[in-house]
Amino acid sequence: MKPKNELLATLVAGVALTACGGAWGDGGDMLAPTASTIVTSVPAATYVANSSEALAYETLNAERLQCGFGLLAQDIRLDQAAIGHLNYLAKNNVIGHFQKPGNAGFTGAELSDRAAAAGYDRKHVGETLSTVPFTEDADYAVRLILSAPYHALVALYGLRDVGLSWGSTAVGIRTLEMVFGLPENIAWQNAGKVLTYPCEGSAGVLASRGGEVPTPFPAEANAVWGQPILVNGAGDLRVAAASITGPGGSVAIKAFYGDGQTTDPNAWCKAGLACIIPVALATNTTYTATVSGTNAGAEFMSTFRFRTGAR
Numbered sequence: 001m002k003p004k005n006e007l008l009a010t011l012v013a014g015v016a017l018t019a020c021g022g023a024w025g026d027g028g029d030m031l032a033p034t035a036s037t038i039v040t041s042v043p044a045a046t047y048v049a050n051s052s053e054a055l056a057y058e059t060l061n062a063e064r065l066q067c068g069f070g071l072l073a074q075d076i077r078l079d080q081a082a083i084g085h086l087n088y089l090a091k092n093n094v095i096g097h098f099q100k101p102g103n104a105g106f107t108g109a110e111l112s113d114r115a116a117a118a119g120y121d122r123k124h125v126g127e128t129l130s131t132v133p134f135t136e137d138a139d140y141a142v143r144l145i146l147s148a149p150y151h152a153l154v155a156l157y158g159l160r161d162v163g164l165s166w167g168s169t170a171v172g173i174r175t176l177e178m179v180f181g182l183p184e185n186i187a188w189q190n191a192g193k194v195l196t197y198p199c200e201g202s203a204g205v206l207a208s209r210g211g212e213v214p215t216p217f218p219a220e221a222n223a224v225w226g227q228p229i230l231v232n233g234a235g236d237l238r239v240a241a242a243s244i245t246g247p248g249g250s251v252a253i254k255a256f257y258g259d260g261q262t263t264d265p266n267a268w269c270k271a272g273l274a275c276i277i278p279v280a281l282a283t284n285t286t287y288t289a290t291v292s293g294t295n296a297g298a299e300f301m302s303t304f305r306f307r308t309g310a311r
Contacts, residue, residue: 038070038191039160045074052138052166056176059142060155060162067199069156069232070189075181077118078163081107082177085114085127086165089177093170097127115181120161126154126180134172141166141176143309146197147205148212149228149257149275150268154180156197157232157273158188194233194295198306207308208280214266216255216277225254226281227308231274233295239274240293251287252279260293281308 042061047054061071084107089095091104099106099114108114115125128151130141145151161181169175182188198205210224217223231239238260244251257264258274269275274291281287285308292301 037187038068038189039073040065040071042071042073046076047074047164052176053164056138056142056164056166056178057162059139060145060178063142063146063197063202064156066201067156067197068191068195069197070160070191072162072180073160075120075161075163077120078115078161078179078181079165080118080163081111081114081120082163082165082179084108084118085111085179086167086169086175086177089169089175090167095129095131095169095175097129111179115179120181121184122181123184123186124159124182126159128154128176128178128180130176130178131169132174132176134168134174136174138166138176141174143204143206144209145176145178147209147227149216149230149277150212150214150266152197152228152230153268153273156230158182158190160186160189194231194237194291194300194302196232196289196291196302196304197230198227198289198304200304200306202304202306204309205306206311207283207285216257216264216266216275218265224280226251226278227306228278229276229289229291231258231276231291233272233274233300235272236297237272237274237295238293239276239291242274242276242289242291244276244278244287244289246282246285246287248282251281253277254279283308283310 045057047057065071088099088105099109108117111125111127115122128145130144132141145155159180159182163179165177205227208224208226215223239258253276255277256262257269259270264270286305288305290303
């Protein structure tokens with residue numbers, strides 16, 4: 001059971017590690033029922049120029065802005081929480097969302113404790129961890145998050161602030177720690193219409209991946225999938241049909257989770273969120289996706305093109 005108002009997801013990519021994960025910690029009220037302001041301008045971040053934190057921040061905000069989810073503002077208190085937790089992971093050679101009192105570098109047992117200790121007065125907080133080999137950079141770590149359905153739900157939807165930390169957590173391994181927040185008395189970012197990720201013009205998304213914890217395919221060992229199509233709408237969202245086509249024709253859909261479709265085994269893709277997860281895609285290839293259904297009592301159809309990157 002994850003604490004209320006915490007959104008947690010842990011990602012392991014390309015390395016053999018054990019990690020824990022989570023689900024919506026707030027009973028499914030991730031999204032606001034009505035439209036609110038989408039942020040299109042934030043103060044300049046203070047991450048060191050050309051640093052991995054700056055690269056991660058720029059990559060994530062560019063993807064969010066293109067698809068209509070709004071920008072995240074850097075929050076130095078969430079940076080502090082992220083830095084503290086990454087330090088704890090490194091000192092104790094572990095990966096996960098929780099800390100044990102008495103261990104080296106302890107800053108708070110749960111994410112909410114660490115955010116509060118850093119002075120962040122929050123309504124909701126969220127956290128993702130992306131662990132990659134030393135040969136990979138922070139841009140890749142963000143794209144891993146966005147190609148893992150549960151991670152992407154935390155990183156894309158609703159929240160307004162972010163803090164980042166990047167560093168070594170074990171020999172040959174680096175981790176991107178991202179802490180997201182929504183302050184008290186501030187509305188979720190919500191466009192009041194159906195949004196997708198990827199969207200028209202998205203490029204560089206990962207063609208294939210696996211290793212998310214929790215896994216979207218708990219009955220399948222070592223599952224691999226292609227870039228998910230994530231759909232965000234009102235609480236009554238129903239995606240009735242979805243398809244992906246590429247140069248070779250129709251792409252098989254590995255899972256179609258959402259209200260009115262298959263029930264997500266981890267209970268993330270529901271109540272205004274749907275996740276269409278294809279088989280592995282080809283690299284450097286343009287695909288066309290179409291999703292249709294009903295949202296806020298009206299029919300909708302969205303068709304868009306996106307392109308995979310070199311991996």
